[in-house]
Amino acid sequence: MTATQPTTGPGTETADQASVAGATPGGRAGGDLRETLYFALRNPKVLVGGVVVLGFLVLGLVGPGFLRYAPMDYAGPPMAPPSADFPLGTTTFGQDVFAQFVAGLRSTFLVGALGAAVAGVIGMTIGFVAGYRGGLIDELLNMLTNVVLVIPGFVVLVIINAYLGVRSVPMQALYIGVFSWPWVARAVRSQTLSLRSRDFIDLARLSGVGVSTILRREVAPNMYSYLFMTFVLLFGGSILTAASLDFIGLGPTNAMSLGLMMNQAVQWSALHLGLWWWFVPPGLGITLVVGSLYIMNVGLDEVFNPKLRET
Amino acid sequence: MRGYLARKTLVYGLTFVAAVTLNWLIPRLMPGDPVQRMVARAAVQHPETIASMAAYYERTFGLDLPVWQQYLNYWAALFRGDLGTSVWLFPTPVSQVVLEAVPYTLGIMIPAIVLSFVVGNTVGAMAARSRWLDNVALPVGYLITAMPYMWLAILLAWGLGVALGWFPVAGGYDFGLVPQWSWTFVADLLHHWVLPFLSLFLVALGGWAIGMRNLIIYELESDYANYLSALGAPRRLVRRYAFRNAMLPQITGLALQLGTVLGGALVTEIVFGYPGLGKLVLSAIQNQDFFLLQGTLLFVVIGVLVANFVIDIVYVLVDPRTRTGLTGATA
Numbered sequence: 081m082t083a084t085q086p087t088t089g090p091g092t093e094t095a096d097q098a099s100v101a102g103a104t105p106g107g108r109a110g111g112d113l114r115e116t117l118y119f120a121l122r123n124p125k126v127l128v129g130g131v132v133v134l135g136f137l138v139l140g141l142v143g144p145g146f147l148r149y150a151p152m153d154y155a156g157p158p159m160a161p162p163s164a165d166f167p168l169g170t171t172t173f174g175q176d177v178f179a180q181f182v183a184g185l186r187s188t189f190l191v192g193a194l195g196a197a198v199a200g201v202i203g204m205t206i207g208f209v210a211g212y213r214g215g216l217i218d219e220l221l222n223m224l225t226n227v228v229l230v231i232p233g234f235v236v237l238v239i240i241n242a243y244l245g246v247r248s249v250p251m252q253a254l255y256i257g258v259f260s261w262p263w264v265a266r267a268v269r270s271q272t273l274s275l276r277s278r279d280f281i282d283l284a285r286l287s288g289v290g291v292s293t294i295l296r297r298e299v300a301p302n303m304y305s306y307l308f309m310t311f312v313l314l315f316g317g318s319i320l321t322a323a324s325l326d327f328i329g330l331g332p333t334n335a336m337s338l339g340l341m342m343n344q345a346v347q348w349s350a351l352h353l354g355l356w357w358w359f360v361p362p363g364l365g366i367t368l369v370v371g372s373l374y375i376m377n378v379g380l381d382e383v384f385n386p387k388l389r390e391t
Numbered sequence: 392m393r394g395y396l397a398r399k400t401l402v403y404g405l406t407f408v409a410a411v412t413l414n415w416l417i418p419r420l421m422p423g424d425p426v427q428r429m430v431a432r433a434a435v436q437h438p439e440t441i442a443s444m445a446a447y448y449e450r451t452f453g454l455d456l457p458v459w460q461q462y463l464n465y466w467a468a469l470f471r472g473d474l475g476t477s478v479w480l481f482p483t484p485v486s487q488v489v490l491e492a493v494p495y496t497l498g499i500m501i502p503a504i505v506l507s508f509v510v511g512n513t514v515g516a517m518a519a520r521s522r523w524l525d526n527v528a529l530p531v532g533y534l535i536t537a538m539p540y541m542w543l544a545i546l547l548a549w550g551l552g553v554a555l556g557w558f559p560v561a562g563g564y565d566f567g568l569v570p571q572w573s574w575t576f577v578a579d580l581l582h583h584w585v586l587p588f589l590s591l592f593l594v595a596l597g598g599w600a601i602g603m604r605n606l607i608i609y610e611l612e613s614d615y616a617n618y619l620s621a622l623g624a625p626r627r628l629v630r631r632y633a634f635r636n637a638m639l640p641q642i643t644g645l646a647l648q649l650g651t652v653l654g655g656a657l658v659t660e661i662v663f664g665y666p667g668l669g670k671l672v673l674s675a676i677q678n679q680d681f682f683l684l685q686g687t688l689l690f691v692v693i694g695v696l697v698a699n700f701v702i703d704i705v706y707v708l709v710d711p712r713t714r715t716g717l718t719g720a721t722a
Binding site for chain 1: 655
């Protein structure tokens with residue numbers, strides 16, 4: 081669906097086998113976590129990406145508390161360029177662009193986190209079960225995955241939003257998540273398949289624990305790093321999808337979002353009036369947040385996969 | 392090979408049924424009544440006129456039948472190529488409206504997809520070769536992949552269109568011209584085509600480059616590459632084998648990316664007021680013309696499925712393992 085499959089997908093999929101090569105029973109211990117942090121904090125890609133994302137997150141979280149105007153207030157003179165009073169200028173109606181931007185960041189992070197959580201949970205569940213159980217269940221789940229994978233999710237989202245009137249950010253995130261899990265399921269399934277035949281899994285099975293416990297305690301910990309990176313990619317994908325929907329005018333009506341800002345800017349011909357401060361910041365914000373997430377992911381790959389670390 | 396194609400056909404068949412069913416079902420879950428809305432728009436006061444108008448619309452759109460029959464009728468109409476009647480452009484059939492818009496969308500999408508795939512893969516393969524290019528190409532690639540499609544479109548429209556005035560920023564051709572096969576018209580058509588094409592091309596480019604770079608690096612670490620180098624094969628030859636192996640996941644990726652690029656094409660068209668499917672979707676939403684919206688989107692779904700199938704056939708031609716029945720592709 082729109083930008084929901086991260087374009088880095090093909091690459092990560094083939095690297096699957098490599099990343100589970102050192103699988104151990106019970107997964108990472110505490111010492112490993114410290115080691116991971118040690119390398120993460122020394123990786124420039126993780127650091128730069130993380131700082132940018134955190135910076136925007138903090139701005140979105142605490143920013144609205146310090147603003148004098150609400151996003152939709154008619155705060156000042158119309159079409160004013162950036163100034164001390166209005167750091168990002170005002171719209172044709174005299175609304176404070178900076179106030180809108182900060183409020184929009186909030187919805188952006190919300191839709192990213194919720195959408196990624198929904199897609200991640202569905203994708204992992206289906207992937208784990210299909211890969212571990214095998215047989216008919218695998219066939220059926222695999223078929224389901226392939227069907228949802230081929231359906232252009234964005235199109236279905238447009239229909240759902242247009243008809244059912246999805247008017248809040250969490251609802252929007254829920255629907256985005258429901259259509260962006262298939263590639264997660266595929267990747268998790270293939271990794272689970274390769275883990276299934278390991279000795280420690282057999283041992284766990286012999287000791288009589290249930291399937292869900294094995295998946296949770298033995299299989300998943302070996303994939304934590306991979307799952308974390310998947311979450312980061314889903315996060316970015318959800319943000320982009322939501323921005324497109326908002327831009328078409330199918331976004332939430334009770335909240336401000338970065339896509340909605342661009343929608344309004346185009347609708348009220350900001351382009352022809354040259355009000356660049358109205359349409360540049362929202363897109364730039366999305367690009368920086370999502371781009372930093374992607375770059376952070378490359379860094380995380382190096383952190384988790386010692387083979388890729390530069391010496 | 393037959394097993395591979397049969398499996399794929401089954402998946403696409405199921406997908407098609409699922410998409411059509413969703414398309415039929417979702418509108419019926421909607422609060423509100425389209426017939427009432429259409430009658431209300433006519434703004435007549437006379438109750439008998441209202442009743443007969445409502446009855447007429449119910450019959451026209453087949454809403455007075457039992458639900459299962461509506462579902463079957465929907466399928467029957469679909470196979471006749473009948474996607475219903477547009478409310479916005481009443482009484483033009485939806486299929487006609489859609490067919491008029493399709494060439495514009497395909498006209499920007501196909502060149503953008505093909506060129507970005509070729510250029511992106513080439514750049515990616517080159518980037519994996521040199522550290523210097525890699526350090527530039529990688530961050531730039533990630534940033535343009537992270538760009539929302541409409542934002543790049545807006546920037547191009549503003550920069551190259553409004554500020555510099557090199558390209559027109561609205562419509563598929565000059566409003567003073569009549570569509571015909573003349574040099575002036577074709578030149579004008581191309582002039583309007585450049586910016587929507589360029590913005591779609593650029594956003595898609597980054598992803599291919601990054602994917603190819605990662606795959607080449609991965610392939611170069613593999614056993615066959617090491618073995619070849621150990622035999623003393625020239626670097627160029629090893630690279631070429633790596634490239635050919637790396638192309639396979641990229642082709643699969645192309646099929647998966649179609650939906651994404653399509654969503655991008657829709658919003659790009661909206662920015663430029665380009666008279667393709669994206670603009671139809673927008674008009675349909677703004678005018679509450681749900682028949683048009685559904686018809687357009689169903690058409691899009693069918694297009695994506697057909698394109699996927701074509702890519703699968705290409706895959707069979709490119710990857711010998713699918714021909715001999717080994718599991719080359721993840722079906």
